[in-house]
Amino acid sequence: MPRSQMDAPESRLPLSEPVLQILISLAARDLHGYAIMREVEERSGGRVTLSTSTLYGALQRMMRDSLVERSAERPDPASDDQRRRYYRITDFGRAVAEAEAGRISELAHLLRERDLVTR
Amino acid sequence: MPRSQMDAPESRLPLSEPVLQILISLAARDLHGYAIMREVEERSGGRVTLSTSTLYGALQRMMRDSLVERSAERPDPASDDQRRRYYRITDFGRAVAEAEAGRISELAHLLRERDLVTR
DNA sequence: CGTATCTATGTCCGTAGAGGACATATCCGC
DNA sequence: GCGGATATGTCCTCTACGGACATAGATACG
Numbered sequence: 001m002p003r004s005q006m007d008a009p010e011s012r013l014p015l016s017e018p019v020l021q022i023l024i025s026l027a028a029r030d031l032h033g034y035a036i037m038r039e040v041e042e043r044s045g046g047r048v049t050l051s052t053s054t055l056y057g058a059l060q061r062m063m064r065d066s067l068v069e070r071s072a073e074r075p076d077p078a079s080d081d082q083r084r085r086y087y088r089i090t091d092f093g094r095a096v097a098e099a100e101a102g103r104i105s106e107l108a109h110l111l112r113e114r115d116l117v118t119r
Numbered sequence: 120m121p122r123s124q125m126d127a128p129e130s131r132l133p134l135s136e137p138v139l140q141i142l143i144s145l146a147a148r149d150l151h152g153y154a155i156m157r158e159v160e161e162r163s164g165g166r167v168t169l170s171t172s173t174l175y176g177a178l179q180r181m182m183r184d185s186l187v188e189r190s191a192e193r194p195d196p197a198s199d200d201q202r203r204r205y206y207r208i209t210d211f212g213r214a215v216a217e218a219e220a221g222r223i224s225e226l227a228h229l230l231r232e233r234d235l236v237t238r
Numbered sequence: 239c240g241t242a243t244c245t246a247t248g249t250c251c252g253t254a255g256a257g258g259a260c261a262t263a264t265c266c267g268c
Numbered sequence: 269g270c271g272g273a274t275a276t277g278t279c280c281t282c283t284a285c286g287g288a289c290a291t292a293g294a295t296a297c298g
Binding site: 010014017024027028043047097098101102104105107108110111112114116117118119 | 129133136143146147162166216217220221223224226227229230231233235236237238
């Protein structure tokens, strides 16, 4: 049974690194899979890389869980590519991302308090 | 072959939630397994709970990976309990925890920049 | 125009960790 | 001595991660 967005966003935490990175990318704008891969790698300075199996596997699960959905629109029709499949973050996906952001923010605070952040 | 502490702390990131929480507890002081469970639950306000299988499984892997080690000392000999097995964070474990703390701190900054932290 | 490389999506499969269920034994209060 | 709390541990299943591999359309270039 596919999970519905009925349950609280907090119940989905913590997110895995791939899922969080994908949500961060899609929170800014609709993107296709390959573009997400490139964006995540560039944004993280190469520290986070998504293999294609991780990327497309995660996207499928995220659609199943209603975190993202397929977008019919073609952003940038000027230089398009028929093969591309665009994804959009859902309202629920954004709520989950925000819940995770809050959790991480609190965690960062705690780690600072305990002198584990050394910079 | 068990992983040695030869490789860079960053190569072990990201840490799973259980492993990070255990390291946070042990960074403050030596503790036995059951005390770690209680501390994590209390510190997180019940949001993070470690089942015994998760806890002891994680501790075994963390020893294999030289993040923690068994401690022979008995802190609090006044009210001791023979069954307790105390664990201590290693220098390498602390380095890994600090690397993770830095990563999380940067992540929190990014999430704030992108207006995903709403509080 | 052929062909090599980049772009783009996807599956298959092995491995490892999370966690529920269960097992066992000791400690302590009453 | 009996029950609940303390304490450690295994077994088993499920799921996700990610390397290897497959396929094909787009683009550049001689």
